[in-house]
Amino acid sequence: MSVRLGSLELSHPVINGSGTFDAIAARRAFGDALYEDFPFAAFVSKTITPKPRAGNPPPRLYETPSGMINSIGLPNKGLDGFLAQDLPELARLPVPLIVSMMATDHDGFEGLVAAVTARDEVAAVELNVSCPNVKSGLIVGEQPEETLALVRALRPLTGKPLIVKLTPNTAAPEAVAAAAEEGGADAVALINTLKAMAVDPTTGEPWLGAGSGGLSGPAVRAIALEQTRRVASAVAIPVVGMGGIESGADALSFLRVGATAVAVGTANFQDPGAGRRVRRELESLIADGAGLHLN
Ligand code: RRO
Numbered sequence: 437m438s439v440r441l442g443s444l445e446l447s448h449p450v451i452n453g454s455g456t457f458d459a460i461a462a463r464r465a466f467g468d469a470l471y472e473d474f475p476f477a478a479f480v481s482k483t484i485t486p487k488p489r490a491g492n493p494p495p496r497l498y499e500t501p502s503g504m505i506n507s508i509g510l511p512n513k514g515l516d517g518f519l520a521q522d523l524p525e526l527a528r529l530p531v532p533l534i535v536s537m538m539a540t541d542h543d544g545f546e547g548l549v550a551a552v553t554a555r556d557e558v559a560a561v562e563l564n565v566s567c568p569n570v571k572s573g574l575i576v577g578e579q580p581e582e583t584l585a586l587v588r589a590l591r592p593l594t595g596k597p598l599i600v601k602l603t604p605n606t607a608a609p610e611a612v613a614a615a616a617e618e619g620g621a622d623a624v625a626l627i628n629t630l631k632a633m634a635v636d637p638t639t640g641e642p643w644l645g646a647g648s649g650g651l652s653g654p655a656v657r658a659i660a661l662e663q664t665r666r667v668a669s670a671v672a673i674p675v676v677g678m679g680g681i682e683s684g685a686d687a688l689s690f691l692r693v694g695a696t697a698v699a700v701g702t703a704n705f706q707d708p709g710a711g712r713r714v715r716r717e718l719e720s721l722i723a724d725g726a727g728l729h730l731n
Pocket of ligand 1: 506
């Protein structure tokens, strides 16, 4: 049941959504058993940036009916901290490593891609042009022309598969996906979170420290499915579908609308074994004759 994202071969179609599974902390909690039956066919890192970031002010999370809003704000050690501290740990995972990255301008992205490409431990690169929680001044992922220019500039810098993570916060995600493909992307992944907010009933003020955030979980699944279908019919490159996937049946529905692979995200917070269960349920649905032919 292996699938391909460009030259990256995955042993099955279930990966994690960036930032929803801390593999280093999980190994501390579960020990080497985590490596023996790793939940995902590839591991996507939390997004890194050129310099360290502290993230957004608290509160950073709000639970909604069937979902949650996050306003984490991309806290991370920066490129140097990632390479020195996290990469050696992540390189020990038994699956290919996909490094997610974001910068506020082309130079920043170019530095990230060049540095990460130089590391053999890294199998592929994910360009996060869709974080709803960072004021970047660069709304690359909302505009096809900006996405095309960025991917075109980065494509010559790496021979590793380039995956572009798309935003749902745009009228035509399929136009941005087509631009990513034209620029040379090997795959697109969607959806990132939907812009959202909550109000504190006692103060009347926004609940989240940053004012707003991004909605994820089963609440967004129907939207994610529709956008995945639209994007998959607009591009020839593989599509990684995600948004509220909690079961094998959910995963199968994304594959049926044209996704090549799926990612489990918010469900990992409730159950770190969610990815493993989704994969097993998916495989048994297919074995029972769901009639889906994966390459
Ligand atoms: O860190 C975050 O606040 C965050 C990121 Br980078 C992202 O891509 N999507 C999201 O919902 N939160």
